[in-house]
Amino acid sequence: MRISHLCWRSWRRLALLAALASTLSLLRAAEPRDPAKLSAEFCVGCHGPNLVGGPAPNLLDDVWKTGSDDDSILRAIRDGNPQANMPPFAATLSEAEQRGMVAYLRRMGRQYALGLIPIVATPPASVTVTTQKHTFRLETVAAPLDTPWGIVFLPDGRMLVSDRVGQIRVIEKGEVKPEPIRGTPKPFVRQDGGYLDLIAHPEYARNGWLYLAYTETGGTRGGTMTVVVRGRIRDGAWVDQQDIFRAAPEFYPVNDFSHYGCRFLFDREQRLFFTIGDRGRALDAQDLRSPLGKIHRVMDDGRIPPDNPFAGRADALPSVWSYGHRHVQGLQYHPATGKLWATEHGPRGGDELNRIEPGRNYGWPTISRGLPQQREVIEGTERAGMESPLAWWTPSIAPAAIEFYAGDRFPRWKNSLLVASLVGRHLRRIETDGDTVTSQEVLFAEMGRVRDVVTGPDGLIYLALNNPGRIARLVPEP
Template sequence: MRFRTACSLLGCLLGAALIISLLGGFSASPGPEPGLIHTEKHDLRSVPLARGLEHPWGMAFLPEGGILISERPGRLRIFQNNQLSQPIAGLPEIARQGQGGLLDVALHPQFSSNRLVYFSFAEPGSGGFGTAVGRARLDGQQLNDLEIIFRMEPKSTTGRHFGSRLVFDQQGYLYITLGDRGDQQRAQQPDDHAGSVIRLHADGRIPADNPFVDRPGWKGEKYDLGHRNMQGAALHPQTGELWTHEHGPQGGDEINIIRPGSNYGWPVITYGVNYGIGTKIGEGTHKPGLVQPIHYWVPSIAPSGMTFYQGDKFPHWQGNLLVGALKDQLLVRLELDGDKVVAEERFLQNKLGRIRDVREGPDGYIYLLTDEADGGLYRLEPAS
């Protein structure tokens, strides 16, 4: 009796499965790919490459393969052959102070022959801390012939708004983006590096055609003024102009095209407001003689890292601007028409972590760093 009952039950189950299949409710086709990310123009997946990075901040691709990665507590490491190296020796003293520490890293345009690595960091000294830039020769796991080619003046004791990104242009000039160090008025001071883009020769000399070089009372290294805290910078692939983005206060994150001698307005004009209380900062959003951003975000996305995509792995994104965001842990894709943003898409929200840096690799894939105590290096690949 029990045997017949079991067989009847099995027959019922098989019959039900057959009916569901005939009705189209049951399919043998594979389900969605694990980790698949849908976007408007490409489906993609994120591939974790490395974990265990402590607040990674910047990266640079070595011509022989491998990626240099900076960690804010003061370590520089190489990711190669699917593993992270031990910390590279030879860095200077680095202050881990609030948002400061070891920040961006970049290679000299002739790195293949001279092996020069550049890095920005919070430097301790008289008066507190300030963003500095060093360069040294990479020899295996050692940095040699260290030079400090730039020091922000004056230093201060706050732990906020160090910047900073490092970008070489097509003529070999080095651009350094700086924050206002948490003191708004410094961004408008001619004799203060804070809140400015700095332009130097690769050895730290001041170019003779910098806009303020012969103006009494001005720092000759300054290329512009009026920024709050720039943590993204990239060269436009067609025009060669430097584009940057910066954190606003509560609202008012901006993208700007950097032009010599220009004043970008902070804190006189801004689309942001004071934290918590929402009161106005400065004189409003516009003022004659002060440059408007080409794009801004209200509410803030807390942007960090930026790249123009030029590769062939995501052909429908060519010429788009990709921006990492700490808030909501997302990636922003901006479509451009000249110097105008005509469309915006957001994806990866809360999937990987706080995106600190975004770069296109020499292989055409997109690489991301997440700013966490257990941060990671990820590669975005087409899903197909």
């Protein structure tokens, strides 16, 4: 009896210890996460690495559009701000974590007010970088610019740059000319909107056509949308403008200023590709009647090529080349295989690298490697009839323009894919074997948001950098 009693007492003691351990484990699991880590995961992509401004405003200067008291900031975190494309975090952060974020922002704000947190570190005019296969000098070519988006090289040696604030700037012999091109269309400039990509016609030397994407106000309820036009420059002025693409009025989303696109590319037959994001209406990416969330292809004058995959169908927009995209920002042909590749922004993580085939469905918002951001309902990562990415990035790097390097100044990078990164603020080099990504390398980081990457006529690699805005290039070192 005594042994049995001792066993019972021991068993009860062990049970109590197990219950206590389980309770402690649950308490630890319920502990609020570190606000600094939450900030790095959810905030720096839009508000910058120091929270002092990126594509979204400074969080530390105590200037809030929705109110600067604690309750207003807490409400902004909990409920989001759809007009500013800020998602609600009520389902992502516990109430304690939301309040912890308010306290963290207050603490960082005090450091910012004392000058302990810099707004933007001024990058050096020239810096030497050693990578796996090349050493190069990253040097500034021309500055200042506001938010350079697209780079075009003209036959006479000048460079044109589309600046998101609504200007086409001229760079000549390393100098940004003081006057932008006159008479260009007036854009809607807010958040992602403004002047977007710029490209020259493959026969520009003969016809002088330039293609510009920008955002405008319009539609049936005063929404905003991406427009594609072409024009010529004569005596410093934009002339001969013609519409290439303008959406029907019902496709101008209201109170959403995100995911306008737009990246351009000409194919060998001089057809123009251009991209438009889902504009915050994720389900439209699966609707072939909507231009949103698509890659489009048109003739150089805007007519529909008869071999487009949906040409002639009553239930589809004839310009659509592929669909199910969230926000394509990079578009380029592989110089050896001739295949079309694209980069795309995911929701929270899940940024994608895809190879594009005509008529294919790339899955958004049904499948994604990222997490839902606002009203999306993601059902999984794969589904029959939908294309999966060749590579993806979580956490997000916000991939922008891409360029397959085909020049001769960096011979060991031949056919490497260069990926511009906005959130990661870096330039990434990718090696591939067919449709397989075999290796990745970050060439440099924290020199600004890399918006565009192109190979110049001299075989050097040119970059459009934001925050601060400038044009830079990579020059090989011995």
